[in-house]
Amino acid sequence: MMSLRSIARSAPRALARASTTSTISRCQRTSNILSARPTSFLRTQQVSAFSTSLLRKAMAGEVDEEVSAKLASEIDFEKDVKQNEPLPASIKDFLDNSAFKVEDVPGREDVVLTRTFGDEKITVTFSISDLHSYEPDMMEDQAMEDDLEDIESGQNQQEQRTGAADLAEEANEDLEAGSDEAAVPCRLNIVIEKPNKGALNIEALAQDGAVVVENLYYYADPKLAHSTDANAVHAAQDAYPGPPFGSLDEDLQILMERYLEERGITQALALFAPDYMDFKEQKEYMAWLKNVKAFIDA
Structure with a gap:
């Protein structure tokens, strides 16, 4: 189930559309009045007021103003949603109390969490792309x-x-x-590295306040766990993946889950990741609207 913000975003905004249509209608009426004036008057005005800005406007598309007005209404709508929607407590609590450092680069889909645990380097990655690829269970x-x-x-x-x-x-x-549930699951890619000892790569799902481990791999070369380039991806695919996590001895599964909890892969992270995924998508969508509007208006 998508978040309330996503549902509201997809709902029709009749008032905004009516306002946009009204603006366009006024522009069209003004254009009709000008076209009805004597040709000589228009010729005089064109000669006296000619400038490069008028030429630039004349060369623009006919729907530019309509698109710009619609984008402006979307931006206003998103601002209203943001004002009425406080930062989830799960995000604030995690940022204040977790040992993980959050790396959130504007314009990129991935969010990266990093920390150290003894001589281990731990990286947790998730992406807002999960919001767009999620299909509710039917x-x-x-x-x-x-x-x-x-x-x-x-x-x-x-x-x-x-x-x-x-x-x-x-x-x-x-x-x-x-409607009150954060029902969109968030996929976690967890990498635990030790110097000269390789890395464990855990694929898990954060949903309903729990981290569910799906797969567990070991790589002698930590680069294969991160899969940052085509060669690493190919080499990782050729490596023995290990048995499905669910087929392991139940006691071993429980111990591995405790192993992850000691390293910060806890319920707090399971609550944080889906909420932050939605929070980041909102920021990126707002930035996208502003960038597109700036391009249209240029």
Whole structure:
């Protein structure tokens, strides 16, 4: 489920659109009035007021002003959302209390957390691209459809109406309850390096306040764990990946999870990463709007 901000962003903003349309209509009426004036008057005005700026405007596209106005309304909308949406407590608590240093480069999708633990260097990376590639699980929707089919085929009309109403009410309650959840999972790439000893590479998922380990690899060359170039990616693919984490002995799985907790891969990180992913996406989207508007207006 997408965040409330994402839902609000995709909803139609009728007032903003009406304002934009009104502005364009005034421009069009002004243009019509000018076109109705005598040709000689226009010729005199053009000669006396000629400048490079007018020439530049004349060469611009016909929808530039409309696009710019729409971008401006989107920027205003995002500012309003930001003012009414405080910084999540999970982000503030993590930044204040965690040993990790947050590296957030404007304009890039990845967020990198780094820290040391004894002689180990620990790196945790996640990306806002998960917000765009996430597809909600459709199993509950399918189950609801199956229940509706059972009601239609196996009960009388009164029972059908009652059952359908109950299902609709349950669906609304689920939506209302889900709107408060940070339901978009965040993929974590965790690398633990030791000098001259290689690296462990853990692929995990931060969701619902828990870090769920999916895969665990060991690389003699730490560069393979980071996979920063094509050669490293190719070499990592050729290396033996190890067994699926879920197939390991249960006691070993539990011990590895405790091993990660000692190094800061905790519930606090599991809460922080999805919320910060959404927070960063908001910042990047606002910057994108401003950059596009500046380009259109230039």
